[in-house]
Amino acid sequence: MYACSKTEIVKPQTEEIRFVVPSNFPDAVYKFDGNILTNNGFALGKKLFYDARLSADKSISCGSCHQQFAGFANLDHKVSHGVNNCLGKRNAPVLFNLAWQREFFWDGGAKNLEIVPINAITDICEMGSDLNTIVTFLNNTAPYPSLFKDAFGSATINSQNLLKALTQFTAAMVSANSKYDKVMRKETVFNPEEQQGYQLFKDKCANCHTEPLFTNLNYINNGLDLNSVDEGRKTITGLVSDKAKFRVPTLRNIELSSPYMHDGRFNTLEKVLEHYNVGVQANENLDVSLSKDSQLGIPLSNIQKQQIISFLKTLTDDEFIKNKIFSEN
Template identity: 50%
Template sequence: MFKKTIHKLLFFVLLVTTISACDIDPVIKEELPADNIRLVIPPGWPNPQYDFSTNPLTKDGFILGRKLFYDTKLSRDNTVSCGTCHQQFAAFANLDHATSHGIDGLFGTRNAPPLYNLLWHTNFMWDGGINHIEVQPLAPITNPVEMDESMNNVINKLQSDASYRLMFKNAFGDEMVNTQRVFLALTQFQGMLVSSNSKYDKYTRGQVALTVSETNGFNLFQQNCSSCHPAPLFTNLDYVNNGLDSTFADLGRATITQDPNDYGKFKVPSLRNVNVSRPYMHDGRFETLEQVLEHYNSGIKNSSTLSPLLSTGIPLTSQEKQDIISFLKTLTDNTFITDRRFADPF
């Protein structure tokens, strides 16, 4: 009896907190002091390709961008947001599905890549088909298997929402909602996704030591992997065929350039946070890092566009594979994947 009352009480308390949580304006500004929304270029990194000079980064712009990123209103039937496919705990990749899972339960053909350090990229998507960060969101919003919505409808939905009109006013000076402003705000949010505080980064700053296995893995990585996945971004941002197939269901870079020399070449992914952003490769074919290492060790498929660096594979003992995986795990940035500034505000 007593227990039951306690349960009822608990239920009531929970109910009240849930209701009041919904009451609060979803944008909790207090947790975001303005000086928290500042782009910090990690020491020793190259200059970013996009620097906000034409899109001044502000707290209100960032908060608006975050809300848009997590808002299902950007999809035709209001069920899918950018955050549906790009999940923070997975470094904004998608843990649930090998290829992306969008509106009406439809599947795309490619794996959702993680999102961080995008300001250093000049081209986006696995095939580099989009060449400006500001226009990138148009692709998922209008893609029939992702969000399947028109920008006109998105603008109308946002314009008819008083809280959005206020947020656009705070961010851009007046209440007008338009496509350009939506893209600028999304760029402020996505551009702020900088990941540079992994154990590896702390090691390079002299703050922690690597274990024996991590050190061995680091050395092996430098010898075998860093030509395509070099620090600090852990990608050279080039398009490469790393030997997954000998004939190509997805032509990769060649879908954009139409050049047979680009068959099966894909944008080299960064390996930061790789331990939390499985599955791997453009089509999500590998579930584990062990499978990826085994691919480089014994699975390289020959073709005319295969990278010459991989023509004989990368022979590794099982100890060496384990050591490389230990090193790759030092690239996980827990500060980034738990940073409350980047979390869903809804």
């Protein structure tokens, strides 16, 4: 048996864990069919999410690259930082509202939420392990057998239930109670600058960052480079027309989840908007919305940029960010 601290305490989850579709959201894609959300399953998924012993050198957990205070992104790391101080090639995306996605990662390489953790588990620059090694570890490490029995009815752990538990935890991460949401529910109002920013956002940004998820879930090239080193979506589809296209990220909690873009090249929202103002490159796959009337990008004055940022800050969901049911401790 692997050693386990005698002082380790697994706190029971007393608050009932529920998945509720917000009133202003579309229906979710992930239905929890065959993976019924329970307190025991959620608590197990949370424990697994924060357990660095699942990585090859026992140093990296899912929570290492997906920090709650950063919207479950990786604050101040341009790209994922894994075992043996290995650096990946892409920025760690936020983890919330995953139940509304049909595809995952910057390139859409995973088609089912339940298989998403496999990428981080097996990637040599992330957790650097494999499912068989982790399952063996879990089967021989208290209190995991009893926790799996509580969650799934069997103390014999397999990879399917490992992935289901992680999915119960991550799929239950719903962020939908920002100031923006409260305005939409007519519980409060935007201040004048936020209102101006909201109107500008709808005029200039909403084509890709569509309400209420603030992403259209498509893949576009936004002119970061004339010739991109990272082929993006093309690595999945093989299509030249998909080269250097990446998933449109959600803007919810964007105030907290820097750095930005698939490679983390911008560390402030000001720099992001300045890119769209004057930095868009004429890539062969540039999205048509960024090349209108022979002009690249989205012209923005300094005042307009600040107004948009004021609106974007209304997408911060403090309740979600500080919700202890998702916290490690």
